[in-house]
Amino acid sequence: MSVDLDHIRQVKAEADCLFTAADIEAAMDRMAAEINATLADSNPIVYSVMNGGLVIAGQLVTRLDFPMEVGYLHATRYRNKLSGGELFWKARAEHSLVGRTVLIVDDILDEGHTLAAIVEYCRDAGASQVLTAVLLDKQHDRKAYAGMRADFTGMPVVDRYIFGFGLDYKGYWRNANGIFAIPEA
Ligand SMILES: O=P(O)(O)OC[C@H]1O[C@H](OP(=O)(O)OP(=O)(O)O)[C@H](O)[C@@H]1O
């Protein structure tokens, strides 16, 4: 499929910056302090949820100062589209999860179906404790279940389609160093 790069560039140029790189750094510092205080003695496996979790997970683990293993899970619901569908698994855990503490790191908790399914998968695979960390928690009343939230959250974000810092716009701008919202129609 051909991509109109002029459109991709224009979307970034016209986007609203919701959080700067400095805002994100501060949020990651806060999250890391909480995680360091909670998981230091638990020998966890820290999983990035690909693709979106790649950037936050990479930068978060360098702030964590205790022994851990790291890996990735790949499950996608949006598949580079602007609205979510059924969860599609591309890669499951390579480690045995039996008796392990697992920390799942993702970019965003939107409706939460992705995170809920991954937590259930890890529990079914025998993990003794499954915790979740997200940079952003989108504010609306469409969560997978009432009151759903991650164990560690960076920042609340408004109910708009956003990109940057791992989040894509049509597969692009995961590299944008900030959180941006596409202009409202
Ligand atoms: O809370 P939810 O409504 O389930 O949405 C959150 C998920 O959506 C995005 O992934 P996506 O399916 O777009 O795949 P990607 O990580 O490859 O962008 C994001 O990275 C989360 O994993």
Ligand SMILES: Nc1nc2[nH]cnc2c(=O)[nH]1
């Ligand atoms: N890029 C992107 N992916 C998402 N997945 C769930 N919500 C969003 C969003 O607002 N932006």
